[in-house]
Amino acid sequence: MHSVGRSFHNLWTVFRVEFTLFFVSPIVYFVGGVWLLFFGVFFLISLAAFNQGYEPTMAYMLNTMAFLVMFIVPALTMRLVAEEVRQGTHELLLTAPVRDWEVIVGKWLAVWGVMTVFILVSFVYPLFLILRGNPDLGLMASGYLVFWLWNGAVLAVGVLASSLTQYQLVAFIVGEGISLLLFLANALSSSSLIKSELVNNVLSALTLSSHQTSMLDRGLIDPVDITYFVGLMAVFLFLATQMLGTRRWRA
Amino acid sequence: MIQVEGLTKYYGPFKAIDSLSFHADAGEIVGFLGPNGAGKTTTMRILTGYMPPSEGRATIAGFDVFEQSLQARERIGYLPETVPLYKELTVWQYVDYMAALRGMRNPNRAERVDEVLDRVEMLDRADSMISSLSKGMRQRVGLAQAIVHRPDVLILDEPTIGLDPRQVREVRELVREVGQERTVLLSTHILSEVSQLCSRILIINKGQIVAEDSPATLASRLQGTTRLSVRVGKATPKEVAKAIRGIEGIDEVIPTDEGVEVISSSQADPRSAISATIVQKSWELLEIHSVDMSLEDIFLQLTTDETMDEEEDQDA
Ligand SMILES: Nc1ncnc2c1ncn2[C@@H]1O[C@H](COP(=O)(O)OP(=O)(O)OP(=O)(O)O)[C@@H](O)[C@H]1O
Numbered sequence: 405m406h407s408v409g410r411s412f413h414n415l416w417t418v419f420r421v422e423f424t425l426f427f428v429s430p431i432v433y434f435v436g437g438v439w440l441l442f443f444g445v446f447f448l449i450s451l452a453a454f455n456q457g458y459e460p461t462m463a464y465m466l467n468t469m470a471f472l473v474m475f476i477v478p479a480l481t482m483r484l485v486a487e488e489v490r491q492g493t494h495e496l497l498l499t500a501p502v503r504d505w506e507v508i509v510g511k512w513l514a515v516w517g518v519m520t521v522f523i524l525v526s527f528v529y530p531l532f533l534i535l536r537g538n539p540d541l542g543l544m545a546s547g548y549l550v551f552w553l554w555n556g557a558v559l560a561v562g563v564l565a566s567s568l569t570q571y572q573l574v575a576f577i578v579g580e581g582i583s584l585l586l587f588l589a590n591a592l593s594s595s596s597l598i599k600s601e602l603v604n605n606v607l608s609a610l611t612l613s614s615h616q617t618s619m620l621d622r623g624l625i626d627p628v629d630i631t632y633f634v635g636l637m638a639v640f641l642f643l644a645t646q647m648l649g650t651r652r653w654r655a
Numbered sequence: 656m657i658q659v660e661g662l663t664k665y666y667g668p669f670k671a672i673d674s675l676s677f678h679a680d681a682g683e684i685v686g687f688l689g690p691n692g693a694g695k696t697t698t699m700r701i702l703t704g705y706m707p708p709s710e711g712r713a714t715i716a717g718f719d720v721f722e723q724s725l726q727a728r729e730r731i732g733y734l735p736e737t738v739p740l741y742k743e744l745t746v747w748q749y750v751d752y753m754a755a756l757r758g759m760r761n762p763n764r765a766e767r768v769d770e771v772l773d774r775v776e777m778l779d780r781a782d783s784m785i786s787s788l789s790k791g792m793r794q795r796v797g798l799a800q801a802i803v804h805r806p807d808v809l810i811l812d813e814p815t816i817g818l819d820p821r822q823v824r825e826v827r828e829l830v831r832e833v834g835q836e837r838t839v840l841l842s843t844h845i846l847s848e849v850s851q852l853c854s855r856i857l858i859i860n861k862g863q864i865v866a867e868d869s870p871a872t873l874a875s876r877l878q879g880t881t882r883l884s885v886r887v888g889k890a891t892p893k894e895v896a897k898a899i900r901g902i903e904g905i906d907e908v909i910p911t912d913e914g915v916e917v918i919s920s921s922q923a924d925p926r927s928a929i930s931a932t933i934v935q936k937s938w939e940l941l942e943i944h945s946v947d948m949s950l951e952d953i954f955l956q957l958t959t960d961e962t963m964d965e966e967e968d969q970d971a
């Protein structure tokens with residue numbers, strides 16, 4: 405009845421409208437502006453370093469940006485579900501013949517699409533390195549891949565945060581909080597606050613840096629790391645779908 | 656098309672609807688009538704798959720609205736009570752989005768969006784931002800999204816609210832047209848609307864159906880009933896009520912501020928007996944005339960009697 409083709413149609417339908425909606429709201433331009441500003445600063449810093457004869461590498465910039473996206477990205481996702489609930493438009497989505505997960509994933513793909521546009525803009529930087537120096541292209545590609553996947557995961561966290569509440573500000577703060585935990589979980593384990601080795605291992609397995617370093621610094625693409633990012637996305641999108649579903653009971 | 660059996664919904668401990676049962680067939684326009692808080696919106700939200708019932712079941716074209724929700728939703732067009740609109744989309748984008756969500760594909764979809772916007776007289780505003788529309792226009796856009804995919808079942812929660820008289824007529828025309836082959840369930844407070852449009856009326860009060868019939872039958876239920884308004888000088892309404900209460904053929908006497916209201920369902924006209932009694936008491940008969948009972952009266956009678964009964968129960 406509900407075929408794969410229909411799911412694609414529904415995902416595309418939600419994606420298309422959400423993507424359009426991003427560019428009519430001022431937030432995306434604001435976020436884009438902040439993004440470019442930070443980006444410009446790193447560019448200048450790296451340029452100075454490069455002129456002093458350092459290796460042309462992306463690791464420093466991508467690592468810092470991975471930290472910054474946690475503060476930028478929830479501004480894009482906070483609206484996605486919360487505003488539907490506040491405006492009552494979720495009643496249309498929940499009574500249309502689409503599945504809850506198609507709505508959530510469609511929205512997430514749209515915001516990831518927007519983020520991808522931002523990332524593409526930042527390709528000016530590697531382009532500069534390629535023109536001026538002789539960088540390791542593989543390292544560059546794997547660095548960008550891990551950064552892109554991390555963005556997808558943080559966006560999934562943001563979508564979940566947005567589905568918890570009808571207040572955008574709450575969604576923003578919760579989204580930041582959860583991603584920060586992912587970023588800093590190993591700080592807890594290294595703090596010797598927690599004695600259990602098992603808990604420490606789990607915490608560090610959940611932490612971003614355990615999965616980004618090899619791709620960023622050594623250009624190694626390990627299936628375990630890819631699974632980490634895909635797993636994060638799947639888990640948070642699943643939870644967001646469940647939360648959207650509870651609106652039927654919380655009505 | 657719509658089949659509802661023993662539908663019950665609790666909000667927490669509060670029972671909003673109480674084992675509703677009814678059905679609506681293809682080619683039927685069914686009116687849902689009831690005072691504020693009767694449970695109309697709640698029932699519609701269950702039928703459209705927005706929320707599950709607490710007990711009982713409902714089917715749309717044979718598909719359970721909860722168990723086979725997608726198939727049921729596939730066949731429904733729904734205009735919620737507060738029209739949900741994406742204010743940052745244009746009218747055209749919005750209706751196109753809703754059509755796509757209901758599974759319509761291009762190129763047919765684009766054509767159909769134009770057609771339906773023309774039908775609700777919004778085609779000239781197709782490229783306007785929804786945020787710039789007036790309330791009535793928004794209502795019409797809401798209606799457009801409900802019918803765009805030609806649903807088998809159309810569920811409209813107070814569709815003519817906020818429309819100007821000409822648009823009200825247009826919308827009723829449209830509902831009548833859709834209702835020729837499909838099933839329409841609409842809720843309203845406007846009694847003339849249901850009597851003009853609907854083949855069947857469900858009067859719902861406090862979550863229960865208190866009457867279900869065609870407008871004509873409902874009206875004729877009161878045909879045998881006459882209501883008299885009596886005004887008398889030199890006596891208080893209470894005294895008058897006491898004096899005429901015993902007269903044969905009188906069912907009920909209600910003292911009002913100005914006089915008394917008499918309800919009678921017998922064939923014999925009690926008017927002469929009433930005036931004789933009043934003359935005998937040497938009071939002055941100022942006025943006695945019969946009041947037409949309308950759908951409005953049925954509605955008020957059915958929905959207020961209930962309340963009074965309950966209050967008496969509580970007193971006892
Ligand atoms: N989300 C909710 N939570 C708790 N109670 C609710 C909720 N929605 C409705 N109710 C209650 O259920 C009852 C029925 O409400 P409903 O909205 O179905 O009435 P209605 O017939 O549509 O009224 P109206 O004519 O005012 O639109 C009311 O007493 C209302 O207070």
Ligand SMILES: [Mg+2]
Nearest residue numbers: 695696736812
């Ligand atoms: Mg209502």
